[in-house]
Amino acid sequence: MNKIITISREFGSGGRELGYKLSQKLGYAYYDKEIINAIVEKCGFNKEYVESVLENKVVHIYPLSFMNSFAMPYGPMPEISVLSAQNEILKEFAKKSDCVIVGRCSDFILQEYCPLNIFVYADMPTKIARCKAKATTCESLSDKEIAKQIAAIDKNRAKYYEYITGNKWGAKENYHLCFNTSKINIDDLVEVIAANIVKNKTE
Amino acid sequence: MNKIITISREFGSGGRELGYKLSQKLGYAYYDKEIINAIVEKCGFNKEYVESVLENKVVHIYPLSFMNSFAMPYGPMPEISVLSAQNEILKEFAKKSDCVIVGRCSDFILQEYCPLNIFVYADMPTKIARCKAKATTCESLSDKEIAKQIAAIDKNRAKYYEYITGNKWGAKENYHLCFNTSKINIDDLVEVIAANIVKNKTE
Numbered sequence: 001m002n003k004i005i006t007i008s009r010e011f012g013s014g015g016r017e018l019g020y021k022l023s024q025k026l027g028y029a030y031y032d033k034e035i036i037n038a039i040v041e042k043c044g045f046n047k048e049y050v051e052s053v054l055e056n057k058v059v060h061i062y063p064l065s066f067m068n069s070f071a072m073p074y075g076p077m078p079e080i081s082v083l084s085a086q087n088e089i090l091k092e093f094a095k096k097s098d099c100v101i102v103g104r105c106s107d108f109i110l111q112e113y114c115p116l117n118i119f120v121y122a123d124m125p126t127k128i129a130r131c132k133a134k135a136t137t138c139e140s141l142s143d144k145e146i147a148k149q150i151a152a153i154d155k156n157r158a159k160y161y162e163y164i165t166g167n168k169w170g171a172k173e174n175y176h177l178c179f180n181t182s183k184i185n186i187d188d189l190v191e192v193i194a195a196n197i198v199k200n201k202t203e
Numbered sequence: 204m205n206k207i208i209t210i211s212r213e214f215g216s217g218g219r220e221l222g223y224k225l226s227q228k229l230g231y232a233y234y235d236k237e238i239i240n241a242i243v244e245k246c247g248f249n250k251e252y253v254e255s256v257l258e259n260k261v262v263h264i265y266p267l268s269f270m271n272s273f274a275m276p277y278g279p280m281p282e283i284s285v286l287s288a289q290n291e292i293l294k295e296f297a298k299k300s301d302c303v304i305v306g307r308c309s310d311f312i313l314q315e316y317c318p319l320n321i322f323v324y325a326d327m328p329t330k331i332a333r334c335k336a337k338a339t340t341c342e343s344l345s346d347k348e349i350a351k352q353i354a355a356i357d358k359n360r361a362k363y364y365e366y367i368t369g370n371k372w373g374a375k376e377n378y379h380l381c382f383n384t385s386k387i388n389i390d391d392l393v394e395v396i397a398a399n400i401v402k403n404k405t406e
Contacts, residue, residue, distance in 0.1 A: 116386070121375060170375070172324060178381035183319070192395040 004115035012127030015120035029099040108165040207318035215330030218323030232302035311368040322378040
């Protein structure tokens with residue numbers, strides 16, 4: 001079975017950077033924005049629509065009990081088709097090779113592949129500083145406004161995760177490793193996870 | 204400043220084993236039961252009494268606002284004297300040398316020493332299996348009974364932590380690393396944490 005690492009992360013915590021660097025270090029495939037493109041290709045919907053569905057729009061339309069039955073073919077409900085395609089694509093990635101997958105409830109969707117599930121988080125000042133250093137769009141915003149945006153994005157992620165999985169987003173019970181990047185350097189984390197993974201793989 | 208690692212842990216998760224092995228690997232001092240002995244020596248109370256106070260008895264007697272003022276001398280309230288002595292002893296350990304400290308709200312009490320705070324947890328089947336493998340006292344108990352005992356111990360730990368710190372025990376925000384030992388081998392974790400700590404120390 002391929003080695004799958006899933007990265008869930010608070011916005012601004014550096015989870016994506018950790019995932020990418022880890023994939024490079026290990027020589028694993030890396031899937032992040034690639035997932036959206038693959039869904040677009042599979043479903044034939046336009047990218048904006050797919051993104052809007054995956055940004056939680058769907059959770060306002062269908063109840064959880066319905067959301068969990070993904071086996072249906074692409075039918076008259078396009079939102080469900082997008083989620084169904086996402087499930088299939090994640091599983092295709094998992095079957096293809098060792099990989100790191102960022103977000104998309106992949107820890108839950110790929111549970112049959114026994115992934116190593118990592119949650120990355122940080123305190124708000126760290127996340128604000130990171131957003132300011134990385135993005136150009138928040139240059140004119142105050143720290144308070146950035147914090148509000150971060151909180152809103154994470155609230156959406158939590159809601160989406162809960163609708164798809166029925167579990168609480170960020171609850172440590174759902175992950176194998178939780179890293180607080182407020183104090184620990186991401187490059188160091190990459191080193192130690194990679195060392196552990198490689199060790200297990202070669203034993 | 205000395206390197207301080209604090210280990211908080213769910214009962215049966217292997218946190219103590221991780222802490223001990225880590226201290227051995229790093230050549231750090233290790234404090235666990237030693238804390239109780241040092242308090243007994245400092246206060247002059249008997250061991251059973253000190254243990255009973257540190258097993259949450261005190262939280263039923265004094266309100267949180269009072270609990271947080273530890274600066275008072277050993278006075279007419281022996282429970283507070285025990286907690287005050289505990290604070291002093293933890294700080295003495297932190298000043299003395301690099302060390303690993305298990306439990307005792309040391310992540311909170313030693314925050315001025317910038318410790319690396321680790322929380323160790325596991326799913327219930329893992330904790331039950333661990334208790335059965337380690338202890339002789341639960342030989343006659345069913346898994347359900349062991350689970351009940353584990354839950355009761357952790358409930359007590361949570362209550363004690365909350366009274367002392369005002370924070371939620373086990374909430375990942377209070378820790379730098381959270382490790383789920385259900386899937387990950389403790390010896391591997393020791394290796395990777397040690398590698399990271401040693402690396403930071405020599406840089």
